Amino acid sequence: MMTAVSVAIDAVSITLILALAAFGLAIIFGLIGVINLGHGAMLTLGAYFTWATTAAGVPFLLAVVIAALGVGLIGLVLEHLVIRHFYDQPFETLLLTWGFFLISTEVIKIVFGTDFRNVTNPLPLAFHLGPVSVPAYRTAVAGFSLLLIGAAAFVLYRTTLGIKIRALIQNREMASLLGLDIGRTYKLVFATGALVAGLAGALISPMLSVDPYIGNIYLVRSFFVVTVGGLGELLGGTLIGAFFIGGAETIIALVSTQAFAQTIVFALAIVVLRFRPQGILGGR
């Protein structure tokens, strides 16, 4: 019973944290169709910015804000210089964002070094539910993840901006004919996705050792989260995908090793994509 409770709590927090890590990709890939292989690099950059600013004495929350804005800015520059010329060639954006990953990883190695870095956990406490102890920081991040997804839902379905973005996804030409500034909306969505990825990297950084390749693990997982959940199903899709990937991994890891669990989950995700290429929630 105790294990069941703690596994359930683990699965929920892992699901929500994975959803947070994948959310930036869900925005960029799901909304404007850019296959952002630089997503992992954006997470890594967020983590390194947080490490660098907290090491310089900036309080954690401020460091997270700086990291998110920094990665958002980098995303904006990337979009403006390169990506915006290639929206009609999705495959080229895949290669270009992969080039961004290569460059950004090397720059990180040169600027920050290749050693493992640790960001001090800002909430080192744990609270106890009976005999089960739950780390406070994980819970806070999981809660924030829910909040963020809720906020995105609000923007997308209850604001004018949301209507514009949805119009853009549904019919780009028609939206453009009706006077929507396509270029600006794309730019906004891309930069927001980068900002959210940076934010996720910043918030995840205290939970693991930061090295130049941490984003890689999350890159493939995030893609499976987004595609298994359903492309463009920003809210439910991300949550269901994250539950499928993260939850399954937690449960399988109980009876085997972590590496084996990940292998099984990837294989399962491939099977799901084979039979439902549109994802679990995807329509059409």
Added chain:
Amino acid sequence: MRLTRVRLDQTDGTLRQPGRPRLLDGEAIAGTGVFLMLAALPAVAGGYPVYILPQYMLFGMLALSLGLLWGFVGVVSFGQAAFFALGAYTMGLAMQQTASPINPAYLGLAASLALGGALAGVIGYFLFSAGVRGAYFVIVTLALSIIVEQLAVSQSQITGGWNGMFIDRMSLTFGPLGEVSLYDDAPIYYVVLAVVAATFALLKWLSRATFGKLLVGIRENEDRLIALGVRTALYKTSAFALSGAIACLAGAFYGTHANFVAPSLAGVLFSTEVVVWVAIGGRGYLLGAFLGGVLVASLANYLSAIIPRYWQLALGVIFVLVIVFLKGGIAGAIAKLLAPRRRSPAR
């Protein structure tokens, strides 16, 4: 399907008049020149180049396996390194069977060809028959790389884990006629050169056959080919299976040449290096892919000694610049320079 009357140009997809069929096109002639030069090299240079070049040629063969997919089917695999490593491990395991009545190296080479082809065939059919295209295929192959790397690490009782696996140099046996040891660098150089040149010739021939034309057709407009009654999933699967078999065979030779295989050979980073080679060399050109593999890998080896911290950065920047400004890579640029002269009399 009879597609013999029309020739699809690989670079721009334009239709050309049949004209007289040429036995060799520019790429085949240039390729012959490159392989002849490589064959002459041990006569003029010895030592390190003769030792190291076969490894780069095998990288070139790995690049060819991706060039086939990318150039003709328009599908990119980020998992070619997984097949390469699989071949090297298969070779390593086979070479340990010293009690085998057949030459264990032959077992290893045959097994890696079969394994690579079968694995790619199964994965390819599984995905392509459901109409999985482009980006999803990239993600799945990326995951394949991760899976193979993790298996290589975690199954350490078979693979040696992080420590890697030692593999002996193979030898060629000719039944009662005797045996040629490939322990020295010169003999294995020529064996590898022959295998790589044969692979190039095979792919070149396939690309000019109906099979290659159908693949280009799928790349240009898959829906139309489906409408014409072509079972495109079958052709894409065959191309991927062939690509997997080639990558696996290249890995088997690489293992026995380098004497060593480690999990990083399957990794995501190595897989994507292959993509970088082919992009720089020229997608759509088999020779471009091959030379991209050979030259970028040698350049990487050279530069990583001089500027270890910056060459990968430089490679990343070059990769992005090529994709933005030089979509066909270096081979594409050369072909463009030569093209107007070749075509002007016809128009």
